[in-house]
Amino acid sequence: MPLNDHFIYQPPTDALVTLYEDDDLVVIDKPAGLLSVMGRLPEHQDSAYLRILAVHPTAKVTHRLDMATSGILMFAKHRAAEVAVSKMFQARTVKKSYIALVQGKMQHEGSVDVPLIADWDNRPRQMVHFELGKPAKTLYQLLEYDAEINQSRVALKPITGRSHQLRVHMQYLGHPIMGDKLYHPQPQSFQLLRMALHASALSFPHPLQHHSVEIVSTVPF
Numbered sequence: 001m002p003l004n005d006h007f008i009y010q011p012p013t014d015a016l017v018t019l020y021e022d023d024d025l026v027v028i029d030k031p032a033g034l035l036s037v038m039g040r041l042p043e044h045q046d047s048a049y050l051r052i053l054a055v056h057p058t059a060k061v062t063h064r065l066d067m068a069t070s071g072i073l074m075f076a077k078h079r080a081a082e083v084a085v086s087k088m089f090q091a092r093t094v095k096k097s098y099i100a101l102v103q104g105k106m107q108h109e110g111s112v113d114v115p116l117i118a119d120w121d122n123r124p125r126q127m128v129h130f131e132l133g134k135p136a137k138t139l140y141q142l143l144e145y146d147a148e149i150n151q152s153r154v155a156l157k158p159i160t161g162r163s164h165q166l167r168v169h170m171q172y173l174g175h176p177i178m179g180d181k182l183y184h185p186q187p188q189s190f191q192l193l194r195m196a197l198h199a200s201a202l203s204f205p206h207p208l209q210h211h212s213v214e215i216v217s218t219v220p221f
Contacts, residue, residue, distance in 0.1 A: 011035065011046050019072060020215050024081040024208050026056060029217050030073040032194040036064040048073055063089065066164065068181070071098070071199025071217050084207035089161070094204040098156040098166060099219045101196035102175040103184065106152040109141040112169040116162045125182055126164040128172055136162040138169045151178060166197060196221050
């Protein structure tokens with residue numbers, strides 16, 4: 001959701017839940033409505049990163065979740081960990097899984113492989129652009145379909161990490177994520193007061209300690 005003049009930032013005030021922590025990394029369960037990192041304006045400073053810095057002053061950002069997305073968010077505790085995690089993401093040894101509720105009945109499983117680019121006239125929106133867009137790929141699997149409300153629960157696995165990738169890819173398929181104020185034509189039709197996208201699982205070989213890490217977060221919808 002854009003941070004514009006009409007937007008009033010009211011982040012949840014509950015204490016952050018830590019899902020995993022060691023000498024190098026701290027992984028939290030970010031609630032929907034909280035920025036991952038500080039915004040430009042003073043009233044947009046409260047964020048997951050600012051709250052982490054209060055406890056771990058040398059912490060570094062490793063990746064981000066959209067403000068409207070909830071779930072697993074990882075920070076490095078120091079510079080060496082930040083570098084190691086960055087290399088891990090570049091090598092694509094990090095496996096991320098999301099759960100979403102989308103409009104309509106999706107196919108059982110498949111992939112979306114269409115390039116994305118910033119929609120500069122409508123920032124922060126992104127859009128599909130086959131000539132200028134950067135490669136983006138998402139795998140999806142139907143978990144269940146509720147015919148009464150015409151919604152599908154799907155598992156999403158981004159192979160690449162483009163901004164708004166899952167949101168734009170679902171819209172491209174004709175199944176926008178419920179409650180998505182940027183990409184769903186009727187976000188207010190959703191029964192929950194949030195977007196139904198949650199980062200539910202993260203797994204990777206620890207870049208400094210060399211053991212396997214698997215983190216799971218309970219889906220709140």
